[in-house]
Structures are given as structure tokens and as C-alpha cells.
Amino acid sequence: MILIAAEHANGKLSRSTYEIVTCARELGREGPIAILILGKDVVGAAAEAALVADQVLVADRAQFAQYDAELWSAAVAQIASEGEAHTVLIGGSRSGREYSPRVAVRLDAALLEDVTSLRFAKDAVSAQHYTYLARVTEKIETPAKTIVATVKPGSFAAAAPGSNHAEQFDVDLNLPERRVKVIGRSLEKTARISLSEADIVVAGGRGVGSADGFTKLVEGLADQLGAAVGATRAIVDAGWRPYSEQVGQTGKTVQPKAYIAIGISGAVQHLSGMSKSKIIVAINKDGDAPIFKVADYGIVGDVQQIVPALIDGLRK
């Protein structure tokens, strides 16, 4: 069995889950594809899963209303061993990457992190992923009988729902007590499209001059393009923008159709989060800024003049 631990939100399967289904179908390893759904009020997500999987396993209970690494890993590992899964696929989100190692240890399995490809052949699983701050593509291989892999979002096409309706089963689980208590949360909500889903990202760095400069230039341009906004660590540290907008090694990784960098120098830690973008556009007054080395299009000039001109041009 190939077990997929679904990612879902608001009663719907996330796009990443459909991508993982494609990864499972292309793996080349025998066995039914089962989707496990842990959550509260997941009837809708389970119904969607039934259109793309061979089996749907559901644990709909209050305990799963809120994510916890130990609960999730215990549940996924238990279902994987009962179902004799040889492959366990988990989303490459922050939470997926956090609980997957515990699943691998429990199953005595090999862990392949953030894979962009996955293949089974000649009794071994091989995969690719990025290393060295996304500068290197590494090929890895494991002969382990059981593998756990996290799948990098955006690496596989989303599977299209078929006409079959897979059977749904409720599962019994032995779960540990929560040990990490959540005593507060600040969820950074934005009216904009999220960084991970946007086709276009407009990002700003120290070169925008101030928090107000960011609002005027970066948000102003993003408004015209229906884009998400991103930021460098320098300006997140300066308090101009929330951490949720940070792109890079210690922030988010994005790969939009177009990434527009405004007043960003292009440090490797920043590039690590956006270098896989299809098209990169840079605006910087320093023609030698490293960002231009990875840019498809760019303007050497003052962002205070260039960006308002772009906004004007788009308004017309």
C-alpha cells in the first residue's frame, strides 16, 4: 500500500494532496493508493479523496482539530504498519516536514525529504531534491523496504478526479497525550492571495527605503497584478513586514510564474527561496547586484522612480 497523509483545510483537500496522488501514481511501485485524513469535520475532504484514491481512511475527531507532531506521527505510523504500507507520502509543508521524521523512526524507514521526483525500480527508491540552499540538485537512493517521503509543493501536476468512488473506512487509533501545549497563536491573515499559491510574487528589500515605501511600491504594484507580496529578511528584521512574508532559507520557498524583486540585493539565503521561479524580474539601482545574475528581465534604476512608472503603465 502507498499511504498518503492528506493535507486539507476548511473541509477541502489541499492542492498539495492532489500533487502527492500524482507522485504516488508515477512511483512505479505496486499496491493500492490509500489516503488518510486526520482532522475534525472532514466529510468534504474525504469525499474529494474518494475520487482520486483506491481507499480512504478517515479519523474525524475533536483530537485532530489542531495539528500536533506527536499525534500526527503516531496516527500515520500506526495506519502505515497496520496496512503494511511500503511507501508513506506526506506534504512538504512545515508541519509535514516536522512530523515525518518521527514516522520514519517509528517505521524503521528511510526518510526522503522535500523530493521533487520519486521512483521505484530494481528494489530501490530513488529521488531528487535540492540541497545547499537550493543551489544543488541531489540524487539520492535507498534500498530500505519502507520509505517515508515528503513531497515538495509544486513538483507534480495535480491529479484529476476520476469517476470511481473509493470506499471510506473509519479507523481506530491509539493516540498519545499531547505534550506540547499551545497557549496562544497569531495567524497572519492577509486579504491577498497566499505566497505559495500566487502566479506572481512582488517582493521588496531594503532598497524600498521604509515600511511606507514598501506599501506604496511593492503593495501598489502587487495590487495592479493581483500578486502576493514577499519580503527579505533584512526588512522583516527591521520590522517593516511580518515574518509570514519572508522569502528565503529561513522563510518561505516560492516558485511562481514571475517573481519581481524590488530593491533586493540577491543574497544566497534569499535566492534559496525563489531561484526556481519561472521568470525573475529585478529592479535595483546597482547594476552589479547579484540579483541580476539570476534575472530574466531587469531595470537598473531607482525603485522610487521605476516602480511608480510601472504602476502607471499597468493602470492605463
Added chain:
Amino acid sequence: MMTLIRQVLDAEQSVRTRDGAVDLANSKLVMDTMDEYGLEEALRLREGGIDAEVIAVGVGPARLREALRTALAMGADRAVHVETEIALDPIALSKVVAEIARQEQAELILCGGQQADWDSQALGAATAERLNWPQVTWTSALSLQDSTLTGKHDVDEGREEFSVALPAVITTQQGLNDPRYPTLPNILKAKKKELRSETLEQFQVQPMVKITGEEIQVKERLRKILDGKDAAAAATELLHLLRDEARVIA
């Protein structure tokens, strides 16, 4: 308190490959910044009155001793070096780390949130599972009182405040602290501190994952860079290129 130290390529240096593998032989290696955050936090807890030793632990080749010496110079009380040329994947490595934690009777392990070389986020969680401890990842603020840790950490959609009783594994995130630089007197003092060597054999681990190739990705970029002296003209030209050539805007 145990902090895990890895040595990675200095981010300012470019990566080189030879015969399909990353070649670090002549490169400058430094302590992983994410690990520095962990060590700094342990030192701060100790300075804040927590009565515990800070032990820096590293598993890797001979040159890793440099990074462990740096850890001692920053203020760790002693260091353990498990010397091996074998590249262990994080799941295999966690077995070694967990065993040392048991031997040292550690109650708090701090390690980097993401490795700057293998981009892995797995070591902290895998170690926690082996010890049957809870874990908190991407921690950006931490304090310890009466064996309970409280702090803040990043999750998919924002930030959470947490509390957890020791023992626990904490992985780091930027913002946790500003790591100190070792001063000259401390560098000299560090030479006298214990840096114990162990062999890997006693831990009986085998890597489960093998690297079969490493390639530097260079996506050819168009690099059509315009002069922006005439802002309006440059903007018009860029919009034209994005619309009609790249077709990324309507």
C-alpha cells in the same frame, strides 16, 4: 543541555562539484548558523541561572573539530566528537545523537531548524522520537522555568506560543538570538576544555540513504537588463516584455 553542531560550507562561498558530487575539499567551512542559534540559546539559559552543563556534540569528519572548538570558545563547557567519514542521513544520525543524550543524561537538546548544506529539517524530530520526547521546531523565543519551556515558534500559518515540560528537543529559527563571537581570551581558554573523541562503530548505525549524484542547477536566465535612466521608457519596455515575450502578465 546538549547542542548539535554541524559544519557547513560558508554561505558566501560558491558550491563546486567534481565527478558528480559536491567537492568541499578546498572550501571554507563554518558552523551552521542555525546551530549557532541553538548553542547561543543554551549559553543564555545557563547565564540566566539554569544550573546545567552545555555540551556541544558533533558527528562527522576530522575537520569538524574546528567547529567544536569554536563552540567551546563561544562558551560550551565540553564537546563530544564522533569521528567518521561516513555520511549519515538524519534518521541514522539521530540514533547516535539519542544515544549520546542518554549517556550524558541530557534533558534539553537544541539543534538547527534547517541544515544549510543538506537542507534537512529532520534531525531534531527524529532524535525526539528515538528518545520519546516532545519537540518544538522553528523556535524564535525561549525561556525555561521550573523545568518548563515556554516560547514562540513558527507554524504553517503564523506563529504559536507554546509550553512544554522537559525533557524536550528544540529546533531553532532566526530571531531566536544573536550568536556571540568568541573573544580571544575565550579562544585560548577553549583549548583547555575537554573535546572527547568517540568512534562511530559503538553506535552500530548504517546510513539508510545514499547520494548518487549532485549537480549544480543553473537555469539559463535571459538577463535582459534595461537602463532605467528614463524611468517611463524603461517601465514601458519592461511591461511590453512581460506581456508579449514572457507572457506572465495580461
